[in-house]
Amino acid sequence: MSQDEPVTPPASAPRVHFDPAEMEVRAFYRILNSVVVPRPIAWVCSRSADGVVNLAPHSFYTVACVDPPVVQFTSVGRKDSLRNVEATGEFTISLTPENLFEQVNATGTDFPPGLSEAEHAGVRLEPSERVSVPRVAESPVALECVLHSTLRLGDSTVVLGRVLHAAVWETAVRDGRPRIEHLKPLARLGGNEWSTIGEVKEIARIPYRTWTDDPSIGERVRGD
Numbered sequence: 624m625s626q627d628e629p630v631t632p633p634a635s636a637p638r639v640h641f642d643p644a645e646m647e648v649r650a651f652y653r654i655l656n657s658v659v660v661p662r663p664i665a666w667v668c669s670r671s672a673d674g675v676v677n678l679a680p681h682s683f684y685t686v687a688c689v690d691p692p693v694v695q696f697t698s699v700g701r702k703d704s705l706r707n708v709e710a711t712g713e714f715t716i717s718l719t720p721e722n723l724f725e726q727v728n729a730t731g732t733d734f735p736p737g738l739s740e741a742e743h744a745g746v747r748l749e750p751s752e753r754v755s756v757p758r759v760a761e762s763p764v765a766l767e768c769v770l771h772s773t774l775r776l777g778d779s780t781v782v783l784g785r786v787l788h789a790a791v792w793e794t795a796v797r798d799g800r801p802r803i804e805h806l807k808p809l810a811r812l813g814g815n816e817w818s819t820i821g822e823v824k825e826i827a828r829i830p831y832r833t834w835t836d837d838p839s840i841g842e843r844v845r846g847d
C-alpha cells in the first residue's frame with residue numbers, strides 16, 4: 624500500500640467498543656463467547672481417582688500442536704474434568720454429533736462429583752483402544768489422550784493432551800479422511816446458541832507462483 628492511500632476506507636461501519644478494563648469479567652466473557660464463534664465442542668471423558676466416569680462438554684477446544692499431535696481444552700475454574708485428568712493423566716475427547724444435542728447439553732449440568740453425567744444423560748460409552756478411560760459409543764470420532772501438560776492462566780487452566788489414537792467410524796471415512804457430512808458436529812456460539820454445519824464450501828490454497836503467473840487471480844479476489 625502506498626503512503627497516500629487511506630488505511631481505513633472512508634465508509635467504515637460504526638463500531639461499538641468493549642473495553643475489558645472497564646467491564647465486569649463475566650460481561651466481557653459474554654462478548655468473547657459471542658465473537659469467537661463457532662467453537663467445536665470437545666466431549667471430555669475422564670475418570671476420577673475413585674473410578675467415577677465423568678463426561679463434560681468444553682467448547683474452548685482446538686488443535687495445539689501437529690508433531691507431536693496435541694489437542695487442548697480449557698477448564699474455566701477447577702472442574703471435575705480437570706481434577707480427574709490431573710489425577711489419572713488420561714482422557715478421551717469425542718466429537719459432539721448433531722443428533723445428541725440434548726445429551727451434550729445435559730452433560731454440562733453441574734452434577735456432583737460422585738455422579739456420572741453419561742449415565743444420567745443416557746449417553747452410551749464404550750472402551751477405548753489406548754487409554755483406560757472410555758469414549759462415547761454414539762460419537763463418530765474419539766481422540767484418546769494422555770495428559771501432556773497444563774497451563775494455568777488466571778482463573779482458567781489449559782489442558783494439553785497428547786493424542787495417542789483417533790478412533791473414527793468406518794462409515795465416516797472416505798478416501799482415508801473423515802468427512803464432514805458424516806461427522807455432523809455441533810458447535811457453540813454466544814449465549815445459549817449452538818449451531819450445526821451449514822453450507823460447506825471448498826477452495827484450494829493459491830501458491831504464490833500461480834498468483835504471480837496469473838494476474839487475473841488477484842484481480843478477481845480484489846474485485847478490481
Ligand SMILES: Cc1cc2nc3c(=O)[nH]c(=O)nc-3n(C[C@H](O)[C@H](O)[C@H](O)COP(=O)(O)O)c2cc1C
Binds near residue numbers: 677678680682697728
Ligand atoms: C456446549 C458447552 C460448552 C462448554 N464449554 C466449556 C468450556 O470450554 N470450559 C469450561 O470450563 N466449561 C465449559 N462448559 C461448562 C461445563 O461443561 C460444565 O461446567 C460442566 O458441569 C463441567 O463438568 P465437570 O465438573 O464434570 O468437569 C460448557 C458447557 C456446554 C454445555
